[in-house]
Amino acid sequence: MLDIIDRSGPARSGRWSFGQTKVDLPNILFVDTPVHRPPSYADLTITSGERISIQGSGEEEYGGFEQRIIKPNDSFREVASLEEGDKVVIVRGRNCEGLWEREEEVFVLGNAFELRRDARTFVENLVALRKAVGPSKLIYAPGLMEPSNLALLAYMGVDLFDSSLPLYQAARGRVLLTEGAVKADDAMWLMESSGTVEAQNLQAAWSELLLVRHMLRVGRLRELVETRVTASPWMVAALRIFDLEHYAHQERLTSVLGPRFYCNSKASLFRPDVWRFRRRMMERWEPAPHKKVLLLIPCSAKKPYYTSKSHRLFEEVLLSIPNSCAVQEMILTSPLGAVPRELELFYPASQYDIPVTGNWDREEVSMIQELVGKAASYGFQATISHLGSESGFVGEVLDCVDTTQGQGTTAPESLERLRKVLMEACGNADKAPRAQDRVEFLRSQARFQFGKEGGVLLDGCTVVGKYPYLKFLREGVQLGMLTPERGMLSLTMEGGEVLRGQNINVVRMGDFDLGGNLFAVGINDADEGIRAGDEVVILRGEEVEGVGVAAMSGEEMVRLKRGEAVRVRHKRKRK
Structure with missing residues (x-):
């Protein structure tokens, strides 16, 4: 029985119960054999022999499946294969539907270890499995987890991992870190507290799991994922494919509310909550009929924008203008592109934070130009750019008046030019009552x-x-x-x-x-x-x-x- 408590995009945490056993999710199935004993902190174990079984810490068994030699994953590209066990179903391939109606709670991503070779096949199979089983089932991905990718796997919807890969890497003399793997001979200082490579790898995985649960609970797992994926090209590719090709799957599971967060990497441009804001701007926003003057202004470090010193100065200028209601303020920023003044309180417009360098890459410029071009298409009588250094690439797509002329946006001369240009533009627009x-x-x-x-x-x-x-x-x-x-x-x-x-x-x-x-x-x-x-x-x-x-x-x-x-x-x- 599954109780979902917290969500962070496609990831979720909660409580899984079977019999008298109750464990937190996501969780690790620790291998339990005569050679490899589970650590004292293990909630769940997995035993192997002729039959693989999942057990709670009190040795209460949930279910299991038989060990068999399986075909390569290429065999299941067109037709999915289901292998039924005891309360467990192994699913291979991605053409599977309607599994959410089955009674079993645990669904195994078949041939998971082999999927490490191909990030796209892994993402497609995992997304297809989640869509097929729905939100009430658990997904177990065997042989995939190590400390560096645990956050990514959890973010993509995996509920259960196992310790087989950390144990295998320990046997090879590899110490696992969240940053990747290093040779044990080069990192003996890491074993001072744990004693062995095996114990160190298991402890590293458990510590990362606890951190993932915390970040999931506070709604910031995505940030952790963006820092972790740089440990390997496979993870970067998997996240990129997940973002670019499976946006709809992520978006439907992503809240429209959230905490403050950092956008510190290129991947932040394609967070589902950020991308949703830009899409809704294109699909849902349009200016009020009486808005005839488009004013483009820069964002501010302080959120919401209206609380910042620079935006208070802009507001003072607007309040000094008769008929300022004709002005549509549009704040340009990365990663959201363009934020109308009336939407500045919406998530994530009032929660994001970015590193400010003054440099804009091609994707950011293209994103802003697209949204500004869309806004300008509504036929404003005048467009005013009070952007400072950003005026250049905006001027490439819009015919606008630059009121900064190379000076800072809060310089007295710039603000005075802004006031004069607004005075003329608003004077040419029909008057609108402030109540309207x-x-x-x-x-x-x-x-x-x-x-x-x-x-x-x-x-x-x-x-x-x-x-x-x-x-x-x-x-x-x-x-x-x-x-x-x-x-x-x-x-x-x-x-x-x-x-x-x-x-x-x-x-x-x-x-x-x-x-x-x-x-x-x-x-x-x-x-x-x-x-x-x-x-x-x-x-x-x-x-x-x-x-x-x-x-x-x-x-x-x-x-x-x-x-x-x-x-x-x-x-x-x-x-």
Whole structure:
């Protein structure tokens, strides 16, 4: 029985129970033979002989399978092979479907060790297996794990590893580190505490497992993975293929909320949460009709941007301009490309941090040019670039006025030029009431958060409050609010009714009274587009029973039978 507690992209941690045994996941199956005894800290063991069996630390057996000579993995490129054991299924090949309905809990990635030769085949087989077994099953990848790749394997969805490779490398006189392998004769200082190469390798794997669990729990496993993959070309290739060719698989399992994180490598450009932001910018964002002047400004080290000194100076200039509501602010940055002012509170725009060098590589430049070009395609009357050194590559794709002219963006002369250019541009634009501007500000957020249909949330609304704390009301009834703590629109029951009318982020529960949070076992159906962290509407029959925040994806809500699915904020009061 599996209880998923934390998620970090495709990776998850939790508790696996069989019989009286309960162990944390992910976990290592330590080889237990007369020659290789498991360490004292082992939760799970795997014994080999004529039959391989998985056992808990109290020697309670879960199940196992027979040892057999198997065909090379090339034999299963077109047709998948299933080998049934005792509560275990070995799956070879990638054309497998519908395994999530089976009763077995553990599915073995067949020929896993052989897959080390080909990163693409490994990724394809692992992704195919996860899609086939669904979220309620465990994936065991035998013979693959060592300290350097444990984080990557966990991130890609492997739940169970074993100690066979660390033991094999110890027999070869190789000490395993998170940075790779070194000869034992060159690293005797590493054995001072452990005593033997074997003990050192097992301890290194266990320590890395504990770190992976911690990073998974705090939502920063991806950062750890990006530092670990540089230990081998195979890992770099596997992560790159996973990112570029299996974005959809990662994205559906990645929360729309998260902690602060660093983007320190090229791989950060293709994190699923970062890539999703850029895609949604292309698919969902468009300026309000009254926005006629596009102002391009640089990002800031401090997040959210509006709290930084430089952006406060930009805001002072805007407030001195009549009709400044006609200005659409667009912040250019890596790795997100372009962030409209109204989306600066959204994850990951207010959480990322990057090394600042002033140098932009080709991929970053191309990414920004694409997003800026998309923004400019909406027909602004004027485009103003207040970017400083970044003005050059933006000017390659846009006809814009450079107000910095080689000076810093916060230099008094630059700010004065910006004020004069804005004064003229805004004077040529139709005037828009500030009340309308505030409504369209939140409408843009609603469209980005819920899809283009979500903009109806602001129809007929007024907005009250001081940014970043804003409420929107319709005929005096509050539908929702924006807060910097969440960075997204949070709905009331009345707001849920509006969203329900568009059939967006709907969760259908069973016919029972909602006492507190909603668990997966009580869900009949859910919108497949729901991601962990999304605002959702709970329906009981055809009535809105509650609104809250998704704790898992829509797919998991349907397929899992355990775990908290929705953290309920408001619920219908019943007598």
